[in-house]
Amino acid sequence: MAPENIVFGAGSVEVASRIILAVTNPGDRVMFAWRSFEAYPLLVTTAGAVPQPVPLAADGGHDLPAMAAAVGSNTRVVFLCNPNNPTGAVLSSAAVDSFIRSVPADVLIVLDEAYVHFNRDADTAVGIDMFRRYPNVAVLHTFSKAYGLAGLRLGYAIAAPELATALRKVAVPFGVTSLAQQAGLASLRAEDELQERIHVLVAERRRVHTAMLEAGLPVLPSEANFLWLDSGERTAALAELFEKNALSVRVFPGEGIRVTIGSPEANNRILAVARHAAALLAPQH
Ligand SMILES: Cc1ncc(COP(=O)(O)O)c(C=O)c1O
Known part of the structure; x- marks a missing residue:
């Protein structure tokens, strides 16, 4: 992955917040499955955008056909949480692929993979593969879960250069501490x-x-x-x-x-x- 595609922040939730700020105008809609990560609706409303929750399917997974059908002209961003917090359900590669193809190319799809390290499902969607396949896909990763660095606040987006540049523009300067950087590097050496x-x-x-x-x-x-x-x-x-x-x-x-x-x-x-x-x-x- 090229450095230009990586944008760090004080946890992936802070990067998610910047994605919404960078991509939406007041009144634009941001879609996510519900129930999912509790922060999504809060991030959306504080950015002046409008949450567009779509109920989970009965098995606790995203109802992707319902989400695709609900995408409207003012839907700017769709968060897909894989595996989903709090149900643990996984999105398959085939389902995500057809979802991305079915929504307009100017809708940003964010694959939130906070729990990616624990995911052993052979058919799972893989954020980096989707990112390589589609220009309107971004991926969120974090050092808070498997790496255990939640209190140090370190996460990142993998994003197309234009989005990455926009995310850097809306960053609070020096948001990632040098201690978090050192901890992240040490973690990468402790594979x-x-x-x-x-x-x-x-x-x-x-x-x-x-x-x-x-x-x-x-x-x-x-x-x-x-x-x-x-x-x-x-x-x-x-x-x-x-x-x-x-x-x-x-x-x-x-x-x-x-x-x-x-x-x-x-x-x-x-x-x-x-x-x-x-x-x-x-x-x-
Ligand atoms: C799905 C999901 N995304 C993102 C986060 C945020 O993690 P952090 O901001 O610590 O990287 C969490 C934390 O609970 C989460 O459950």
Whole structure:
């Protein structure tokens, strides 16, 4: 990748914010699946643009046909989150390819790959491939997830030169600290350690997912470092159970719960309440 195509920022969320600022005028629409990364609607409204959320499909993945149908003349940007936060669902290469072909070429498609390192799906869309194939594609990557540098704030966009130049123009000067730069470089030199960390996480994800299914929990397949419990209206009761057991999970009232894959010990503590949790979700007569 040429340096001219890479734009760093204080985390990928800050680069996402600059993309919206650079590309939209007040009143333009920015589309994303919903539920997805909580920051999308906030970034869009603070930029003066209008959020255009499109409900996820029942399997927790993006409903790309519905998104394609919803693209209108004032839709400027579409975020595709792969794997999706918080459901962990993956977008296939074929589906993204046909989505990109079906929307006007002046709509910017941003593939947000914050969780890309955990994605082992053989058919997944690959941001860099899409970027190479289509001029209206940009990709977001971050050092916050697999690299574990969230507090240091380092992320980047891979973008066509014109967009990259625009992103640099709307940057706050010196937004990426020298400490974050040094940490990023050190992380890139520690590839073996990174791979080992990912390997352990993916094995734990598989173990926890299987055990949750066996316990009867409505857990979706995930290619990220978390699992989604599709608990719907019973979410409050489930959240209370986790809280009582001093387990910190991300609760989306009325929708579901995102459980982060942690150390094997932490995961065992989650699994220790799995059967009880499944009983809470069972239909009551
Ligand atoms: C999908 C997605 N994109 C981007 C981010 C932002 O990450 P950061 O700004 O730390 O790079 C997150 C963080 O939760 C995320 O879930």
